Amino acid sequence: MALSRISLSDFRNHRQTGFDDTQQFNLLVGENGAGKTNVLEALSLFAPGRGLRRAGLAEMAGAAGRGGFAVAASLVPTDGGDAVRLATLVDPRRPGRRAVRINSGDASANSLGEWLALAWLTPAMDGLFMDSAGARRRYLDRLAVALDPAHARHVARYEAALRERNRLLTGERMPDPSWMDGLEKQLAAHGAALGGGRAALIAALRDELAQLPPEPFARPILSYVPGGPAEAEPLQIALREGRARERAAGRTLTGPHRDELDVVMSGKLAPAANCSTGEQKAMLIAITLAHAALAARGRPLVLLLDEVAAHLDPLRRAALFERLVHSGAQAWLTGTELPPFEPIRDRAAIWRVARGEAARID
């Protein structure tokens, strides 16, 4: 199964752009600002959520249009069966509301996930290993939610309880002990579930990544460093016993809001943050592909890889392409020039993108 017969209408700088006769590899080549990433963003809307830029709907509506946009595509089975027509749009008369149609019938955004799995990697994630621990926790939670939607509830509850507890800790009066008990009970329950979800995700990713050869593609070794006791009861005890110290500090010092994701490159065993830009990129790609394989669970997989080839040396690039071929996923790749894609040219559909238009060149 793969996406084909794609059309973008009034989507960012694309007034009317179409992609037919797609292949396993689909290359979008053009200058920066030409509208390549916009195409990937449009495709990312075939998953529930806000797409790969996490942008608002109004931002995605083209300036030349009337405040709405439409993106449609056919999910074509390889066995020659009937295609499924997917569309997502914003009606200019109802801005702020994203409608989804599947085979012409109204559907929820969540029901898109019954048909296909999407995964993406953009340059915005390049700094992940150098970024704050909080950015890595948010990244982990996004990945965990894709595997288990219930994870989102534990994240939200934990953060809400944490805000409440921190507010009580910094209040003028001594925090009411029974009130603290009530909050800590919930911090412990949701915190244990939250940490458990992250630990399970990292364990699953480790298993998936362990199947890869360490060379030539940089293989990351992930480990989970918990910020507090993993089980609910010890966490609750630690919170209760930490009250005096934490009132002095003005915040909660133990729990999964202090978790860290540790990433080390196998072989040279260096922390990811100390590795070269190309090595970091390779490790991010490896995590993205491993997670995509876990999350797809039998659904057709579509990968959106923005500007990934340019940062890799030829050896790693060849390894990436080989891995993509074996994944069976449909891949959409962008780049400013064609030569890096030479190894897959003969099995790719290629478009040159300029000023919001796409012309098929191969």
Added chain:
Amino acid sequence: MASQEIERLAQALARLPGLGPRSARRAVLWLVKRRETSLVQLLDALADVRERLVECTTCGNVDTSDPCAICSDPRRDAKAICVVEDVADLWALDRAKLFTGTYHVLGGKLSALDGVRPEDLNIARLLARVEAGGVDEVVLAMNATLEGQTTAHYLAERLEEFPVRITQLAHGLPVGGELDYLDEGTLAQALRARRPVG
């Protein structure tokens, strides 16, 4: 420029939950056009509410008598008290006659961010009711929100010292769901399957 009278009414209405200045102004214009009909009805209804409604000093319910009709109903089981956040929750539970005991309205939920502390809620009177004796069971029917559940834990702890069974609504209430919006079947199920607070 609207007249002072219209502005004053619009400002008063704008503070109603879920209304806001724009809707309030629209409501005022609608009422002004119907000064002899709908506006008169509204005035009468408001006057009735102001003159006749009181807060029950036992349970915090709003009714025309104090104690309220529920607290003074001899068929009600005074040995069981169902604690709710707001009067709207009481109405939702009582609409279906699911609970045969009496109620206690807290008038909100604990929230550090919103500055709602234990002493801001109708908790002292609940403890006094339980302490007075004759109560076997306290059902904590808080909303499934974080603050609702924190309030339930808080009350459970404060009630620990009394010889009463403390239960809470079974889970299965929607996330962040407010009792008021639940259908009766779901409420009945949550109430039937209530369990001891752990």
